[in-house]
Amino acid sequence: MTFAASQSASAADLAPAEPVVYAPEFAGSFGTRYFLNTGKTRYDLYTVSGADEVSRLTYDDMTTSSIELFGKLQHSSGIYLDGFVGLGWSNDGNLQDEDFEPFITPYSSTDSDLDDNRFNYAKIDLGYDLLVRDRFSLGAFAGYFFMHERENAFGCQQTAGNPFVCGLAPIDNDVRVISFEGDWNALRLGLSGRVALTDRLSLSGDAAYLPYVKFDGSDSHWLRIGTDFAGPTPADGDGDGYQFEAKLNYAVTDHFDVGLGARYWRLQMDDGDFHFEDSALPLGAFQAQKTDITTERLGGFIDVAYRF
Template identity: 45%
Template sequence: MKSLFAVAVLSLPATIGLAHGADLSRRPVAQVWNWTGLYVGAHIGAGWSQSKISDDLYNPVIYGNNVRTAAVLGGGQVGYNWQAPGTAWVFGAEGELSALGADGSGTCFAVSGLFVSSNCRVRHEMTGSLTARLGYAMGAAGRTLVYAKGGGAWLRETMDISNRFGAASQRDDRFGWTVGVGVEQAIAPAWSMKLAYDYTDFGAMPISAPNTRGLAFDPFPFYVDIPGHSAQASQVLQTVKLGLNLKLGEDAGARWDTVSPSPLGLPVKAMAASLPVGTEFEVGGRVWYSFGRFQKDLGSYPAPQIQDPLNSRLTYTNETASGELFGRLDTASNIVIKGFVGGGSLSRGKMHDEDWLIQNDSVPYTNTLSDPVVGSITYATGDLGYDFIRDRSGKFAAFIGYNYLRDDKTAKGCIQLADQLFYAPCAQPVSNTGPGISEKNEWYSLRIGLNGVVALTDRLSLTADAAYLPYVRFRGVDVHHQRNEAVKDSQEYGTGQGVQLEAILSYAVTPSFSIGAGGRYWAMWATRTDAYTNAFGIRGLYQALPVRTERFGGFLQASYTFDSAR
């Protein structure tokens, strides 16, 4: 499956390479044009799914039964548009196929603290859809297509369920329905950039809950076997994709020959940046309000390659306000240099600490809640790219870059949510005046992606940025401040992959000054077999430690552009 995903991602440069080869001539064309025709294209994007576990035996649960899985996706699409003569309505059909890189986990069947619950792990491999589209061509020349779509979808996934006493695994092809919306901009007669959101529901299907055990008291504590049984798992997948389409039958080297003038005499920011002999430098600031999530799973065995079942899981959530500076340089030779740096403070955070079969197996399952979680984040991104398509209506670039993220957090206090045993951790609430557990994480990521900027109106522009992170290196330190061991910290290591996605809608207040609003999604996960920890420095104790992090939210920005053409 990794090779399939690599093929999907590597198909993007092939598509863009065709655009670059066609770009050499820059042949002008007349303005008579519509959306009718066959097209092919490629896309890259991010996804996040929710697997909801349900059954009649373990109901209700005290925690979990919802597995959140982040995904990176890449693939291709083929479709046909028909624009009704004399109208702006566009009818079409489209087929998409995407390879997925996704690996999520969560607690399931946690009906009681006296019961050994399970770890549910979900991995997506491929997805596809066949949909009908209805769109409306907007703008003076009808080059902005806003559309909705709906149809059928398919997903291939694997679900593993395990605890210390049993395991079950199944690989399925799931079918469901999908709806979506998108905007597509013709940046040249043959080339268009699209940004699309899809919601897909695959319904529920049977799964097998494994054997487990529960604690009984008659007349003394002992474990009883609980046989496996049938349950259900429903699946919802949401995706955002940035894509480039080639309209067959059009001249791939042609470019628009004129631009509709602004009624106020204001050039569009994206248009000003694309003057053939011009160099443009944009600099600005942002305020980003985001939600963060970090999860790490500690395997039961001293072997990093065995990730299931678990001894422990820590899940941090928080809200963060941060500020950042950003810049972008577009040169006359189509070289693009862009990046940003920022930082902020964590607020309104919580942490769940789950443990299985602790204190010599006398406690089946515990779940403690720590509130608050305080800390900070620091991050930076730098990219180097090339505009393969660039003229007055927009530009489309491929880039390679680097992202750094540091996330420091400390959980304070704790209360027990799952266990009624008087000797369970935090059975007596612990004050939140002092530190309980600290987690310091650093993520180093290689970025390969696409960036597009298009002018929607004379003042309004859309920027979209999607990056696949083929190599992510994770380093962390866990500190249990209240433990009695001489060494209280555990070193953490791992490699993996991830995805980063961003979209910005900007408004040109003046030819040089713009304001905008946008959204951003980051997800990284180190779940390969080299993800491990040396717990509390104990020699020879190297346990599996797959880790996952997400950060998403919205931002406001303002920027000033220096343009040599002005």
């Protein structure tokens, strides 16, 4: 009996051990995305005191195509890094340029076609999953957002009856008349979430408040540079904004995903300044005038990603 027990113990010792499976500390994804959106940028120019509105320029109906690269890196502790970079272009849209009484008489409103516009942007967020369950998660993040936009307006046609501004002599659409260009830098604070609808289908999204937005840009009235202006008129100021995104994701395989989503972005600069003292001739003879600038983007996207 002693010999049999010893023999049984030796067989157990020689049996192969169960394999140990270690969960990876890091997981992530990267991919490419097509973002189709419509844009609108508007700035209102006021007097030096800010009491009265002098003019308004509205760049609208800018159908824009963008190509993005994006990625996310997630640690098993719940910390994640998420970001994207995008390059966009647009060859359509309309500029409405309004000038108000009593600074001009009568009221003037002109239309110009937009072409050769640019829309470039990037985002980076550092977040943490506060709550993780089998089928859903909720996290919070802080990050940085950058956007550069450029709009070019061609031609000029009076639509309000003022004969002195493109009324008696409209400008052809092959002549560039006005350009607007600017950089938006913003701090992002928000929440992100994900819910599994099936084993392969999930819905995710994030909502961000932009408590600090910094704008630096310029306006160029090309036909007046060299006569009324020495060059572009600089503009700057601070503001805030918000951004929303939702995405439906389908896992085609264990490593390959396709997604369909929507976005809305709004950034605004309140109580900024157009520095006519730096551009209007004679230089230094004018003062900065108050301005508000708002830019919006609304659109949908489709993407493909590799998970690891």
